[in-house]
Amino acid sequence: MHIAVIGGGITGLSAAWELQQRGTDYTVLEADPRWGGKIVSTTLELNQSKFLVEGGPDTLVTRKPEAWELADELGMLDQIADPGSETRGIFVLDRASLHPIPLSPTQFFTTPLLTLRGKLRLLAEPFQPARRDDGDESLADFVRRRLGQEALDKFIGPVLGGIYNTDPERQSILVASPVMREMEKEAGGLFAGALQRAFRAKKKPVRAPRFITFRNGLQALTDELARQLTGDLRLNARVENVRTEGHGYRIQTANGESLYADAVIFATLANQTATMLKDISPQASQRLGEFNQQNIGTVSLVYRETDIPKEPVVNGLMIPRRERRLIDAVTFTSRKMPERSTPGYAVLRVFIGGGAPETVDMPDHQLLAVIRKELAELLGIAAAPQTWTVFRWQGGFPQAEVGHLQRVDKIEAGLPPGMTLAGSSYRGIAVPDCIRQGREAARKTLMSLRGGTLPPTSRTQQ
Ligand SMILES: Cc1cc2nc3c(=O)[nH]c(=O)nc-3n(C[C@H](O)[C@H](O)[C@H](O)COP(=O)(O)OP(=O)(O)OC[C@H]3O[C@@H](n4cnc5c(N)ncnc54)[C@H](O)[C@@H]3O)c2cc1C
Numbered sequence: 001m002h003i004a005v006i007g008g009g010i011t012g013l014s015a016a017w018e019l020q021q022r023g024t025d026y027t028v029l030e031a032d033p034r035w036g037g038k039i040v041s042t043t044l045e046l047n048q049s050k051f052l053v054e055g056g057p058d059t060l061v062t063r064k065p066e067a068w069e070l071a072d073e074l075g076m077l078d079q080i081a082d083p084g085s086e087t088r089g090i091f092v093l094d095r096a097s098l099h100p101i102p103l104s105p106t107q108f109f110t111t112p113l114l115t116l117r118g119k120l121r122l123l124a125e126p127f128q129p130a131r132r133d134d135g136d137e138s139l140a141d142f143v144r145r146r147l148g149q150e151a152l153d154k155f156i157g158p159v160l161g162g163i164y165n166t167d168p169e170r171q172s173i174l175v176a177s178p179v180m181r182e183m184e185k186e187a188g189g190l191f192a193g194a195l196q197r198a199f200r201a202k203k204k205p206v207r208a209p210r211f212i213t214f215r216n217g218l219q220a221l222t223d224e225l226a227r228q229l230t231g232d233l234r235l236n237a238r239v240e241n242v243r244t245e246g247h248g249y250r251i252q253t254a255n256g257e258s259l260y261a262d263a264v265i266f267a268t269l270a271n272q273t274a275t276m277l278k279d280i281s282p283q284a285s286q287r288l289g290e291f292n293q294q295n296i297g298t299v300s301l302v303y304r305e306t307d308i309p310k311e312p313v314v315n316g317l318m319i320p321r322r323e324r325r326l327i328d329a330v331t332f333t334s335r336k337m338p339e340r341s342t343p344g345y346a347v348l349r350v351f352i353g354g355g356a357p358e359t360v361d362m363p364d365h366q367l368l369a370v371i372r373k374e375l376a377e378l379l380g381i382a383a384a385p386q387t388w389t390v391f392r393w394q395g396g397f398p399q400a401e402v403g404h405l406q407r408v409d410k411i412e413a414g415l416p417p418g419m420t421l422a423g424s425s426y427r428g429i430a431v432p433d434c435i436r437q438g439r440e441a442a443r444k445t446l447m448s449l450r451g452g453t454l455p456p457t458s459r460t461q462q
Contacts, residue, residue: 004261009037011423012267014438031238041217049342053300055391064432089315118150175400263418270425295353307383
């Protein structure tokens, strides 16, 4: 039995890890010359100083345990670092001025972001009727229903819209934030649900930080995973075509390689998978090709600390699309994770591509000019960065619109036998979601090939 995994991002590598744990032969085919996909960490050097920056994800939420569990299996727990709270010093741009997101009671009562009416509506959340069915709705409809229109417009929409690089009016709540619907279902509302969860967390003997990262960057996880995978791993192997052969599939790559597999796990984005399925499953290919994938990019810039205005102390800035700026968000990496920087310098990460998709296609000099102008106008940073780098993903950020999970179920049900989809286009975009999906895809594939049984893992055998 041989299984092909297409895509060597965290999803594909996790699928391969699960197959390896269960004693199954596999080949991972990755188009790029490196493993990890969007997980990419690099070091910028300036004189004698080093700055560790992330191109894609930088922190992982521990409420979803899959990344922690994988790190444990790989023997990497000692490399985990706590990036601190993600919520302090976060600002939102509203009508061209910066406002702290009100998280403390004092901030809440004094913020000019919300009118008195908006504040009262938000405080009335516990008295709103709870929705307890499993039907989908947009992120915007959910927030409007529970917290009111102003909370949606002024900070919750911009924050969640920023995290998911999306329009909250179209984004599926069941994909973006199922936990909010779970809290409503279990506790009757968000305040009650948050209290319940905080109480449960307090009772746990060991309290994990809310977010984790890896001391040497998140790429340490995919590097270690690739290092411990002992199967057939192929880089520079872009799959062009998959067709039926006997009881399995013949996979053809752009560099002329050909591989036979009994089953195939597609750990690639929906639009990428659509191209590979064109001949073998035209209907699935057409539907996957219709999935919306947005541009996204990150730009990391190193400044002299003296070039950054002292006030306000901004850790993060969310920029709603209605403000019509050319950047979507800014994080002060050196304030969030000072150990990745050098004293005397400030490192900023700017997110692009959501509000103004064309920025991701701009040549470097034009992009830098745009970013300098935006940072000067928004944060008063007039100086040029000392050094900088950019990561671009054209059409690389999948969107999940209302009804998404049902659409995915339907597409999967129509796939040829032994073909499985996994990854950020399908059932959650965060890294732990991708790990879960990769591992589930491996188990599902094995079950389908073995008539419903699953070989034990090397861990359960011990
Ligand atoms: C800027 C940014 C910030 C993010 N921040 C966070 C965060 O802080 N926390 C978090 O949890 N998540 C975050 N995410 C989301 C998370 O990083 C991604 O959803 C996740 O890494 C996707 O992993 P994947 O393996 O499914 O896809 P990818 O990483 O896209 O991997 C897919 C792989 O398939 C390969 N491929 C494509 N076509 C072919 C083909 N034809 N043949 C062979 N190989 C092919 C690609 O080269 C790629 O390596 C962020 C994402 C971005 C872009």
